Amino acid sequence: MRYLPLTDEDRRAMLRKIGAASVDALFGDVPPSVNQSADEALPGGMSEISVERALMSLAARNLSPSRAPCFLGAGAYRHHIPASVDHLIQRGEFMTAYTPYQPEIAQGTLQALFEFQTQTAILTALDIANASIYDGATACAEAVLMAHRMTKRPKAILSSALHPHYAQTARTLSEYAQYQTTVARHQSGDFAPLIKALDGDTAALVVQNPDLFGAVADLTPLAAAAHEAGALLIYVFNETVSLGLLRAPGDVGADITAGEGQSLGNPLSFGGPYVGLLAARAKCLRQMPGRLCGMTEDAEGRAGFVLTLAAREQHIRRERATSNICTNAGLCALAFSCHLTLLGGEGLYRLAKINHARARSLAKRLSEIKHVRLTTPLFFNEFTLKTPIGGAELMDALAEKGILGGVPLSRLLPDEEAHQKSVLVAATEMNSEEECALYAEALAACLS
Numbered sequence: 520m521r522y523l524p525l526t527d528e529d530r531r532a533m534l535r536k537i538g539a540a541s542v543d544a545l546f547g548d549v550p551p552s553v554n555q556s557a558d559e560a561l562p563g564g565m566s567e568i569s570v571e572r573a574l575m576s577l578a579a580r581n582l583s584p585s586r587a588p589c590f591l592g593a594g595a596y597r598h599h600i601p602a603s604v605d606h607l608i609q610r611g612e613f614m615t616a617y618t619p620y621q622p623e624i625a626q627g628t629l630q631a632l633f634e635f636q637t638q639t640a641i642l643t644a645l646d647i648a649n650a651s652i653y654d655g656a657t658a659c660a661e662a663v664l665m666a667h668r669m670t671k672r673p674k675a676i677l678s679s680a681l682h683p684h685y686a687q688t689a690r691t692l693s694e695y696a697q698y699q700t701t702v703a704r705h706q707s708g709d710f711a712p713l714i715k716a717l718d719g720d721t722a723a724l725v726v727q728n729p730d731l732f733g734a735v736a737d738l739t740p741l742a743a744a745a746h747e748a749g750a751l752l753i754y755v756f757n758e759t760v761s762l763g764l765l766r767a768p769g770d771v772g773a774d775i776t777a778g779e780g781q782s783l784g785n786p787l788s789f790g791g792p793y794v795g796l797l798a799a800r801a802k803c804l805r806q807m808p809g810r811l812c813g814m815t816e817d818a819e820g821r822a823g824f825v826l827t828l829a830a831r832e833q834h835i836r837r838e839r840a841t842s843n844i845c846t847n848a849g850l851c852a853l854a855f856s857c858h859l860t861l862l863g864g865e866g867l868y869r870l871a872k873i874n875h876a877r878a879r880s881l882a883k884r885l886s887e888i889k890h891v892r893l894t895t896p897l898f899f900n901e902f903t904l905k906t907p908i909g910g911a912e913l914m915d916a917l918a919e920k921g922i923l924g925g926v927p928l929s930r931l932l933p934d935e936e937a938h939q940k941s942v943l944v945a946a947t948e949m950n951s952e953e954e955c956a957l958y959a960e961a962l963a964a965c966l967s
Contacts, residue, residue: 582918584787588954590881592901592945593731593926594655594682594757595790596782598870599949600858604784607857608850619812622825628849629824633812635856639796642762642859643776644769648798650810651852652844655757655779656688658795659725661842662777663689665799665806666723666751667698668841674699674720676750680707680730682757683931689725698722707734707895710741717748723775727755728765731931732894733901733943735765742772751775759783759796759855760947761899763871768798775799783862784854794851804828808842870948874900877955878946884959885944890966894941901945903928907966910942916965922958 525533530542539545546554565573589597607613612627619625619632632650639648652658663675675693677686679702690700699720705712707730717724724745729735738754745752754773756762759782768776780794781787799807813827862870878900885904886893895902906913910927917924925944932938946955 582921582923584923587921587923588950588957589923590925590944590946590950590958591787591923592733592758593931593943594684594779595787595793596758596760596900596945596947597787597949598760598782598947600784600786600854601861603861604854604857608853613853619826622823626824629812629826631853631856632810632847632849633814633824634860635852636812638856638859639780639798642759642767643773643778643796643798644767645773645776645798646769646801647804647807647811648796649807649847650812651780651847651849652795652797652809653846653848654781654791654793654795655755655777656682656685656795657844658777658779658797659685659753659755660689660692661797661808661844662753662755662775662799663693663700663723663725664696664698664842665775665803665808666753667693667696668806669803670722670749670751672720672722672750674701674718675723675725676700676713676716676721677702678713678724678726678730679704680732680734681725681727681755682731685727685755685757707732708736708897710736710744713741714744717744717750719749721745721748721750723751723753725753725755727757729756729758729761729899729901731943732903732928733898733945734895735761735897735899737766738768738771738773742774746772753777758899758901760867760871760874763867763869764875764899769800775803780851780855784856784858785851792848792851794848794855806841808844809847871899873948874946877948877950878902880952881944881946881950881955881958884955885962888959888963888966891962900947901943904942904944906940906942909939913942913962913965917958917961920961920965922961924958924962 584597613631619628622629636648636650640646652661677689677700693700703713703716713724724741726738726741728738742752751774752772754768754776756778759778759780776798778796780796785793810826811828812824814822814824817823878898882893882902885891890907892905893902894905910929914924914927925942928938928941928943
């Protein structure tokens, strides 16, 4: 067949080369419980209308944030997206080649990425930013690898208050790059254990702000301690709107920042696609993964945009590449830029203030309920509550009442007994005072 060019002899030769006796032997490490044949795993054929009905029935089982009061966070936030964002990202000026290798026919794509980089650099108060990456977790992992390449040191220290998805991604990429990762356990705002963990092998100290539990802190002392030890400080964030109110990563001394840009221009979408932000100081330029777009002039003196740096395995020898992530989240980055452009600096600041005020109001309401304790005293738009029953059980009960009440920490930290009765709650501009009152009433009823 045209699109299946391998012959049986080709397959036998490939198996001989890798030392496998058969295709089944090749997949021998896959547990039998998940190694099912297509005939076993898939239902029989259905008509188009039957498939539509089946999928609509499945979708109806979800409690969507678009039709229920939503207080979910933990790295993915429901914010208002202006209708003009969706219109702008579909304009023909941006609908150019997906991969902008030929600048003369991809100016729309290149300029959009250049603007995105500029906005990210300004937002984070750092010198350079790349043309986006998959999401916040992969941006965090790439930041760690950057630090290793720059310092020539083998170990990265991860804060225990770093989002577990970010930490796991960093550990996975580090392991296969033959670097070490160490988790330093500490309480939110208590940085003494992190500083104590710094040593001559430390390439980077990775800290999130606001952290996993929503706590906000001044990272300036950590930056000073890391630099004194010859290490870099990596500032991680997963709520971009927080940068409208908090001190920027560059202003507190961070060398690299990695974060999630979903909050601007991108809906929750059941978990993706999202857009990772990665920015750094100028000294990190040659170690940035992915793409960097630049502005130049053509032979007639007109402004033009080009790929300035593309040190990916698609462009150079694999062993010299800074990353094997071979794409950028172009459409999501464009949506981010459109939304941020519409807001402007003053608009982002006002949006951040609204988020903070709404979260403070909600936290006050909920913490006044009997047996509910607020455990995050200083926060932006997300905080942790301790309740007398399991967090997962409580969130299920609220969902039965039509409220998405938050994320149980047991989902993120299943092995930590101390967090089994804690819930992470977020409030944004999308939550009205009426919704907050409804949440408090429903929570009190669930605990009565």
